Amino acid sequence: MATIAFIGLGxxxxxxxxxxxxxxxxxRAFDLSQAVLDTAVEQGCKAAQSAxxxxxxxxxxxxxxxxxxxxxxxxxxxxxxxxxxxxxxxLVIDSSTIDADTARRVAEEGAKxxxxxxxxxxxxxxxxxxxxTLTFIVGGSEEQFxxxxxxxxxxxxxxxxxxxxxxxxxxxVCNNMLLSILMAGTCEALNxxxxxxxxxxxxxxxxxxxxxxxWALNVYNPYPGVMxxxxxxxxxxxxxxxxxxxxxxxxxxDVSQQSASSVPMGSAARALFSLHKAKGNGNLDFSSLxxxxxxx
Ligand code: NAD
Numbered sequence: 640m641a642t643i644a645f646i647g648l649g650x651x652x653x654x655x656x657x658x659x660x661x662x663x664x665x666x667r668a669f670d671l672s673q674a675v676l677d678t679a680v681e682q683g684c685k686a687a688q689s690a691x692x693x694x695x696x697x698x699x700x701x702x703x704x705x706x707x708x709x710x711x712x713x714x715x716x717x718x719x720x721x722x723x724x725x726x727x728x729x730l731v732i733d734s735s736t737i738d739a740d741t742a743r744r745v746a747e748e749g750a751k752x753x754x755x756x757x758x759x760x761x762x763x764x765x766x767x768x769x770x771x772t773l774t775f776i777v778g779g780s781e782e783q784f785x786x787x788x789x790x791x792x793x794x795x796x797x798x799x800x801x802x803x804x805x806x807x808x809x810x811x812v813c814n815n816m817l818l819s820i821l822m823a824g825t826c827e828a829l830n831x832x833x834x835x836x837x838x839x840x841x842x843x844x845x846x847x848x849x850x851x852x853x854w855a856l857n858v859y860n861p862y863p864g865v866m867x868x869x870x871x872x873x874x875x876x877x878x879x880x881x882x883x884x885x886x887x888x889x890x891x892x893d894v895s896q897q898s899a900s901s902v903p904m905g906s907a908a909r910a911l912f913s914l915h916k917a918k919g920n921g922n923l924d925f926s927s928l929x930x931x932x933x934x935x
Contacts, residue, residue: 640664643790644693644700645684646713647735648675650877651761652703654768655734655794657682659701662793667693694721699790700731706886707741714756715748727753730786734775736760736815736883738890739805742778746804757783758804759791760811765878766858766868772796776814778807809894816891818854819884819908822928825855829862830932840865861926870924878924885912885921 640663645656648670660666660683668684669692670676680686687693690713694700700721704710710733714721725731731749733742733756742758749756757779767773773795777784784800791798801810828851832842839862847856859878860866870878888909895902915931 641698641790642667642696644669644687644690644697645679645703646670646690646693646700647703647705647709648672648679648684649703649705650765650879651734651768652701653679653682654765655701655703655773656684658768658771658794659790660684664790664793667697669693690721691719691724694725694729696726697729699787700725700729701790702731702733702735704733704735705883706735707737710735710737711741711745714745722749722752722754725754729754730783731756732759732787732790733757734759734761736811736887736890737808738893739778739808739812742808743805746779755779755783755786756804757787758807759787760807761795762811762814763795764859768794775799776801776807776810778802778804778809808890812887812891812894815884815887816902816905816908819888819912819925820904821853822855822859822861822926823908823911825853826861826926826929826932830929833862855926859926861929869926871926871929875923875927878926880921881912881916881923881925881927882921884925885909885916888912 642665643659645666645668653675656666656668656679666684667687668679669687669690676686746756757777759775759777761773761775763773771794774797775791775795776799778801801807829839833839843860843865860869861871863871891905915928920927
């Protein structure tokens with residue numbers, strides 16, 4: 640069993656760390672929020688007083704932070720950066736969704752100090768994090784991927800090696816751009832059906848079994864009351880915040896700009912989420928986009 644430092648215990652990191660502890664690893668957990676740290680301890684993790692304390696002598700360091708600036712600051716540029724403390728035998732696995740340039744830069748800074756770093760963003764949502772069925776999309780060398788795999792296997796079901804450093808993040812933003820389009824389309828269709836007298840549960844079942852079926856309908860229905868465990872049925876609390884989807888769509892727009900890839904559907908989805916965020920919904924789950932249609 641390994642000693643694993645886990646930094647960032649939010650909606651995703653909390654259950655991921657809990658699964659590592661359940662599997663018998665020693666998980667030294669740290670978050671800036673005491674409330675989520677307390678929950679992690681209830682789930683079998685050991686609380687560290689700081690990220691620096693957590694990583695001392697750890698075999699693996701896993702981070703699950705909001706964005707690139709948090710990751711770069713933690714490892715490289717902040718006060719007491721972790722790359723000054725992490726041992727050379729350790730592997731750093733960053734599962735946050737961040738821009739590929741930052742992931743590559745942090746990997747290079749790690750390499751200069753003899754520390755291995757992989758980008759390993761995830762897909763599968765909070766449900767996948769709790770069930771240990773996440774998809775991991777890894778960017779790094781073959782050797783680093785092989786070393787990460789046993790740890791990722793505990794938290795996920797499908798583990799992909801996308802390519803070199805940064806490739807995991809590129810694949811992840813392609814996926815999330817598609818997800819935003821699927822969610823917007825699902826909200827649009829459900830809203831139109833309900834406005835024309837259909838029951839949202841009946842319409843959802845019909846579309847699930849028809850050619851419109853997709854992940855949003857199958858596991859994340861945006862209509863309140865249709866799916867008991869979906870954020871829509873819990874006041875759009877928990878889950879994947881609009882702010883984070885907005886960040887990911889910004890990353891997708893940057894990638895499209897840098898590569899001159901045309902993304903008209905992604906741009907439209909970004910405009911919708913931007914409008915929804917501007918109306919004060921940034922901290923709701925992203926399936927709350929339905930409200931934008933209902934209010935218009
Ligand atoms: P979250 O906001 O719930 O959690 C982030 C946590 O990081 C917070 O608890 C915060 O206190 C902590 N944090 C921030 N800076 C820190 C620091 N310097 N040291 C220690 N802790 C720090 O976010 P989340 O939903 O768990 O998402 C985390 C990442 O995973 C994001 O990059 C997101 O885009 C990605 N993601 C989220 C989902 C989802 O469904 N929520 C799915 C896939 C990927």
